Amino acid sequence: METYWSEVRSIKEEEEEEDEEEERKSMDEVELEEVWLMEAGLSSLVNSSTAEEVQPPPEALLSTLSRQQVATVRRRLDKYNETLKTRNREPIRDVRDIFTEPDDDDSAERCPSPPSTPQSRYHTPPKPSAETLTEFVPVSPSQGLTCADDLSPCDLMRLGFISHIELSTFLLALGVQSKRSRPPRRRTRDSGVFAVSLNSLLENDRKKFPEVKVPVVFKKLLCIIEQTGLQTEGILRVPASAARLKFLRRELDRCCGGFDWSAVRQVDAAGLLKLFIRELPTPLLTHTHMSTYRSVLGVSSVVHQVQALQMLCLLLPEAHRHTLRALLVFLRKVVSHQDQNRMSLWNVSMVMAPNLFSWHHHGNKPSVIRQQEEMEEAVGGAHLVRLMITHQDLLWTIPNFLMSQVRQVNQASNQRQLGLSKPKRRLLRRKNDKNHRHQITELCEGVIRVHAPLHTKVSMAIQLDGQTTARDVTTRFEFDSSSPVQHLYEVGGNITERRLHPDCLLLDVFRVNPHCDWLIKL
Structure with missing residues (x-):
């Protein structure tokens, strides 16, 4: 655990003096359910806006859901309506008007009901023993594996709606619930490198490199470490000078295009890489599902944890998905040189956990309880990072049953648009x-x-x-x-x-x- 706490201490030393973030407050029930429905592609059920014309009609999406997925949506709609009634507000349409009973032919078009065990919907082997962490290999259907990058933006959007509903259904079947919080206010800049959104960085980079999918500065930092640092003992773990990182950060923000990269050492690049990830205005794993990542730790089966991570990664925005993928590929290379750099899979996971999952104070709780919670947070975050590094190829692979549902949504949407x-x-x-x-x-x-x-x-x-x-x-x-x-x-x-x-x-x-x-x- 010393690796984790050493990284936390380094983070605190490197931080510039700034106002503390607002305490993250939980959303109220109406807001929580409204956001959930909008992320499920059902925004027209909670408002009359037609701005998102690219979205499929809600009836087309709902007609293709499995029985378990329908039950999840019904539950959220019922809860939303009940909360509105308690506040003397007009509820949305009755849930029975939205889920009309299908005829036999319509039933045949819908996805088959999922098996009772969530694991069987995904192509993964049985749960590994506690001593080993076998890599899961996706089984290719005869029509071929499909990765997120293989689909058009329109199909990816529809996949996101279905994955969002399926993730809630999946976790509910496992008895896991997560309470979303409002994102904290974080410093955001429009220019420079640090504290700039990934989309803004990519928009600027594409003026010179139209096909780039990962910010150029991020790729450059990875490249420096890969070229000269993979065999360096303690790479990623040994901290760079806080004063030097502050200087390099200031220079990168000031003149990124004309920055002298030859002066950046391996340890500097590692420090800047972690600093870049920490200071993203929207975390690499996003605010939206950060609490869900932590909820995954409540799942007892490693197989089910990986399946939940798979759906969470499919829900990431494109820029975040590509950047996370580049990071995980790089971390796997670091681990592959562990005989030289002494950075095992667990060491790398411990170092990266506090950078990917924001470390926070635990108030004025008794020291024993506080230490126990901090220890659980450290081990849990590192465990998730380890799973993502080990099973990264599976994270971007779309389960076959979800692809089948995307096809059905497209078909139903096309028919309804024809009137x-x-x-x-x-x-x-x-x-x-x-x-x-x-x-x-x-x-x-x-x-x-x-x-x-x-x-x-x-x-x-x-x-x-x-x-x-x-x-x-x-x-x-x-x-x-x-x-x-x-x-x-x-x-x-x-x-x-x-x-x-x-x-x-x-x-x-x-x-x-x-x-x-x-x-x-x-």
Whole structure:
């Protein structure tokens, strides 16, 4: 534990004198439920604003939920209405008007009810023993694994709504609850490097590097340590001079573009990296779900903890998700050199925990109780960091059942936007099912047309069989080994756009999305 407390002491020494943050206060019941419903994509149920036109109609989203997910939304809506009534305010629509009973055909379109055990909805092995921490490997469905970066922004937004509902359902099934607090007021700057939001940094960086996804200064700090510090004993743990960090910070804020990086030593880069993370106006893991991360510690199964972290990471904003991913990849490299740098997985986790999870005082509680709470906080934070480092590849992988629900939301939303009534949707569905079966029969014997607008040959007919993969198709468009990496995408139908995994079977992709187009691009 000395590693953790040493890092906490270093943080306190490096902090500049500034006003203390406001005490974080819990949200009241109305605000809590209203925020939850808005994050579930159901903002139109609590206000009449139509600003978010890109959101699917609430009926489209609700019609695709599993029974357990429906029960979660019902519970939140009921609680919201009951609280409004106690305050003599007009409740929103009756929950029975929102969840109309589906007919048999509609029921068939919805996701199957989840198994009684949450673990079985995710592709993970049984709970590991206390002595080992086996890495979980996602099992690839035949239509291919999907990572968050493989989806379009529109599909990611809809995935976020479903993941938000599923996370609440999942934790409720495990008997875990979290009480959200209002974010504290933190110093925010519009220019410089430190205390500047990730979005602002990226907006500035993209003027020179349009495709950048992680702030340039963050990547530079990681690069300095990777090039010269991975084998340095105590890297990340040994603190830099507080006075020197203050000087370097001031210089970076003053002239980031013309900063002399050659003067930054390994230990300086490590200190600046941790300082950058701590001073983000919105924490890397965000205010929104910070309390939920801590609630995950109340889950007894390591498997379920990883599954909860997986959904939490899928809920991160894009800039935070990419930056966290870069950090976790870097931390895994540090651990891989532990024979030289003496930074084991637990050491690295202990050092990073107080930087990712804000350390706070415990008031005037008796010393024994205070020490016990601080110890639990230290071990708990380090445990979460260790899980994220170990299972980082799984964190960005979308569970197959959530992908299925995204497709159903898209399909339901498209039908409702066309203004089709329920009988017409039912007739159309039956017609599509008939056409779908006919198309599959034809496809097994025929071809698909793949479009490649960046190539001289802009399209190609591809003969499919049960073993044809996305890699087989992209290989046909490659002329030599120096060609840039290309990917096959499914576009349209029940998805906006998805980059296909090289090993996915195209016939199975067709079966889940028969009306898509096939597109090759970088």
